[in-house]
Amino acid sequence: MKQPEIIFILRGATGAEHLALEGAVNLEARLSDPDRRRALVAGFYGFHADAEYCLAPWLEPVEGLDFAARRRLPRIGADLVALGGKPAPSRERPTVTSLGYALGLFYVLEGSSLGGRVIHKQLSHTDVDQRGLSFFDPYGDQTGAQWRAFIAVLDREHAAGRADSKEIVAGALDGFRLARMWLTE
Incomplete structure (x- = not known):
């Protein structure tokens, strides 16, 4: 599948924030300790609660997205x-002012399902207890298909002019900032 232009724009604009978040979360150590794991999952809950609340009015009506089915808050x-x-x-609910911003913020949430799938697979080859971590793999074998479907919607809305690239990037950058606030110790 050829990557849409907006994905190259997003990756270029958010790559440093993405790496900084991954480095700051200290996932491996936190998953091994029950108290730190509980705090980490509570952080994921807070992150998704704040983001999903603000995204719902913007993303529920988007054709082909099925935002309601993608919400991870109940699982978390x-x-x-x-x-x-x-x-x-x-803590801090983002102020969503456009569809582009909403899609950029959602790019961070949906992208975490890709990383979560990798984490889930890695953990399955260890003796780390996986209790309380089902949210890492919300789509199971459909993770790739779900990601491609999201990217298709993002590309369509961007190409049609309903989602501006600057607003998409702003939403994604705020998404990484919000995740860092919730997920770092």
């Missing part, structure tokens, strides 16, 4: 309960 909530944790109160 069940994982958090399984770990004996509680959701943290909302």
Whole structure:
């Protein structure tokens, strides 16, 4: 599949933030310790709760996206309960002002399902308890198809002029910033 122009723009503009987030989360150590794992899952819950709340009015009506089915908050909530944790109160909900911004922010959430799939596979080859981590692999074997479907919607909305590339990038950058705020210790 040929990558749309907007993906090259997004990767170029957000690559440093993406790497900084991955480095700051300290995932491996946190997954091995029950208390740190619980805090990490609570962070994912907060991140998704704030983002999904703000994205719903913008993304639910987008044809072909099926935002409601992509929401991971219920799964993360069940994982958090399984770990004996509680959701943290909302910290900072992004102000979504355009479809482009919403799609950029959602790019970060959906992209984490790709990384989560890799993490899930890596953990399956270790002795790390996977309780409370089902949200890492929300789509299972359909992860690639779900990602391609999202990219097709993103490309369509960008190409049609309904989602400006600068707004998409701004939403993605804020998404990485919000994730870092919620997910780092």
